[in-house]
Amino acid sequence: MLQNIRVVLVNTSHPGNIGGAARAMKNMGLSRLVLVDPLDFPSHEASARASGADDVLENVQVVATLEEALVGTTMVLGTSARERRIPWPLLDPRECGSKSVEEAAQVGGEVALVFGREHAGLTNEELQRCHFHVHIPSNPDFSSLNLGAAVQVLAYEVRMAWLAAEGQASKTEKVEVASVKSAELSTSDEMERFYDHLESTLVEIGFLDPQSPRHLMARLRRLYGRSSVAKAEMNILRGILTETQKVARGEPHKRKD
């Protein structure tokens, strides 16, 4: 089940932190590390700090964009240090652990824990790709955790939640019932294609002015992002968009009149 939870590090500057993250992951039983455009990798320093978690580094997946890192995921949780203008469903690490394990236990459930740059964190755009933001509580006067330490805290909470779930043997029924659900959920990449389609449709009908977008897409992402859209529902939404575009373009469409 833990293999369904990937750790994604975005634009990491210091290879030592990649090694520290790998070690923290392996200690807690996580193995899938994805690096988005790291500044310095592979590196001796990463291997040194991994100190024994070499297999995690050997199997690392290096990609160019966050989109690629999230392909196949059904739940994305992004760490956020600061308060953002647009409110978003916010979890503490403990809630993050239980949500991740719950999702990863579903058939087809694939979870990403996303960590931002050492000094700048995740951009607003990146945070908007996340279903949940996770804030690690910290001293307000000194709140910036080391990247490896942040990975350690979330990986630890994942393990605690996993151990708790394993302890509940009688849960199987629940998992099976729910498992039908997750296999049918839209993945992150399917959601991204939907948002692209939605955005271009809104421009075509004149509802969205590209010159003055007013956080409109962010708000719609938040709405649909928290809904766990099923694949069947996605087909309906995409169908509506396609018909709307035909109408806007004056193309023949299904209307019978």
Add this chain to the structure above:
Amino acid sequence: MLQNIRVVLVNTSHPGNIGGAARAMKNMGLSRLVLVDPLDFPSHEASARASGADDVLENVQVVATLEEALVGTTMVLGTSARERRIPWPLLDPRECGSKSVEEAAQVGGEVALVFGREHAGLTNEELQRCHFHVHIPSNPDFSSLNLGAAVQVLAYEVRMAWLAAEGQASKTEKVEVASVKSAELSTSDEMERFYDHLESTLVEIGFLDPQSPRHLMARLRRLYGRSSVAKAEMNILRGILTETQKVARGEPHKRKD
């Protein structure tokens, strides 16, 4: 209250770990660090890894023996990686956090969290000076946490317990989550008007055939019904429908082209 909780590192080999521990402590609001016979301290590497937690390092107390480090304590908790021959009260990190905070809140309560050597941990004799042993759950095949990471996990659990005790239960989070929730939700009558509007729009664009509705509205009700649509989001959805209708009716609409 957190100032009544000290972190004790015994015979640390690598100064980088001392710096990492200091940073983890300060992030979580702990400030009192005691080093028992460190191999290499003070050190540039410790300061570098502390990256901003210099005050913790400046106020560090260096002593020769564990006894000295424990002077004044009323509760001692020692980390233990391995199972010991002598059974001892064993806590997980979460229990360690709540016990520590409970004790530190007492008048005169003084708590020590004791961490052993990087490779050998604490000796049996040292462990016997502890009231409780703390085991950080980890992958049995790769169980040795980095020292800074171990400090991070326990300090994090101390902070979580402290926040819970303060009644703040991670104050900022609660406020933010609440702000999402208290963003007024659409009432059921508003939702009904939305469904009516959605249905007539889908008929107008030809997506919904009133002669053969195929449970389409039921599916859309299920999707939007589980999303707890905020009033502000509802305004967006209704706005999209209105613009779509104008396009379908060939009426002037906002599109600029």
